[in-house]
Amino acid sequence: MFIGNGRQWYTANGEQRSQGQFVALFADSANKLFGVVRSVRLHQFGHFMMGTMKVGAQKVTLSGAYGGDGLPRDLSNVAEENRSLLHEVPADLAARFWKCDDGWNSAGSIGPDIATWAKTIARKRGSRQRA
Numbered sequence: 001m002f003i004g005n006g007r008q009w010y011t012a013n014g015e016q017r018s019q020g021q022f023v024a025l026f027a028d029s030a031n032k033l034f035g036v037v038r039s040v041r042l043h044q045f046g047h048f049m050m051g052t053m054k055v056g057a058q059k060v061t062l063s064g065a066y067g068g069d070g071l072p073r074d075l076s077n078v079a080e081e082n083r084s085l086l087h088e089v090p091a092d093l094a095a096r097f098w099k100c101d102d103g104w105n106s107a108g109s110i111g112p113d114i115a116t117w118a119k120t121i122a123r124k125r126g127s128r129q130r131a
Helices: 080-085 091-099 111-123
Strands: 002-010 016-027 033-045 048-055 058-063
Touching: 002 111, 016 048, 016 058, 016 111, 033 091, 033 111, 091 111
Parallel strands: none
Antiparallel strands: 002 016, 016 033, 033 048, 048 058
């Protein structure tokens, strides 16, 4: 999900493009949520908006809101050595995320709260997040 100011445009062929700060979420097998904010460019791929995000030296494929079409990506998609670049979503926010049932294929009503949290981790973007 894009947070803050970004830009959207259409190509001469009518394909949609978007670029800006994007929060991707990842979940482990215990449904703990982790997030990371990076600059991302998404492009239209059929009915989907897709792109990649760098987490460390690794590229992670993204599609739609949160990276998984409204759902978090599986944490196993992030190499073990890059997981220290992720931030754990606070437990209360994660619990509300899992209870939110109106975000099918979108950010849902929890989206503004996730964006607010993501902006705080983006501001803390020190050497820990650079990659």
